[in-house]
Amino acid sequence: MISHHPSPETLLAHATGALAAGHAVVVAAHLQGCAQCEAAQTRMESLGGALLEEFAPEPLADEAFAQVLARLDDPAPAPTASLRQARLALPSGVSLPAVLRGAEIGRWLWIGLGLRYSRVRLPWAPEQNVMLLKVAGGRKVLHHSHGGLELTQVIWGGFHDITGQYGPGDIGEADETTEHQPVADPEGCICLASLEGGLRLPWFTRLFGG
Numbered sequence: 001m002i003s004h005h006p007s008p009e010t011l012l013a014h015a016t017g018a019l020a021a022g023h024a025v026v027v028a029a030h031l032q033g034c035a036q037c038e039a040a041q042t043r044m045e046s047l048g049g050a051l052l053e054e055f056a057p058e059p060l061a062d063e064a065f066a067q068v069l070a071r072l073d074d075p076a077p078a079p080t081a082s083l084r085q086a087r088l089a090l091p092s093g094v095s096l097p098a099v100l101r102g103a104e105i106g107r108w109l110w111i112g113l114g115l116r117y118s119r120v121r122l123p124w125a126p127e128q129n130v131m132l133l134k135v136a137g138g139r140k141v142l143h144h145s146h147g148g149l150e151l152t153q154v155i156w157g158g159f160h161d162i163t164g165q166y167g168p169g170d171i172g173e174a175d176e177t178t179e180h181q182p183v184a185d186p187e188g189c190i191c192l193a194s195l196e197g198g199l200r201l202p203w204f205t206r207l208f209g210g
């Protein structure tokens, strides 16, 4: 049962292609498991299409059209998901969101007691700050706030904070106005997270630094 969804603003930004590529991957991971948001996004897209039809569109330049066709011809990314799964040693029955197909996923790096990090590099947007995080059970995180939008999609396990309990399929959305103190559930937590800005790490990594 999913109880935390992207905000309407974030969902609309995703539907219109205005969301940063890193955040878009996390929202797409949420949509894959959330029929409610998937339906809301479809409504937004059809509304957007209807609005566009009211305006005479600029004719698409031949070159742009050729680029679109070329992209359609691109071969699908190699299906190496099982290899990545093995390398990350995910709990049995847990699989990475399909949207990560084509992403380059590093191995787990130990970055603190009970805390592991795996860089997710998006070949189509390598500057984006996306990662998988694995937190051991019961880890408490110091109070902190955020410098920009931070999205956290729970893949396995869960955590709770002042905004509620988060389990598999839930997405947490925090920005500079958010201050919370998340605690991982007893079994631990694996999340896919994206952050605005440079290479900052999200709340999991502030266990000891605040």
Ligand SMILES: [Zn+2]
Binding pocket: 002, 004, 005, 006, 030, 034, 036, 037, 038
């Ligand atoms: Zn949802």
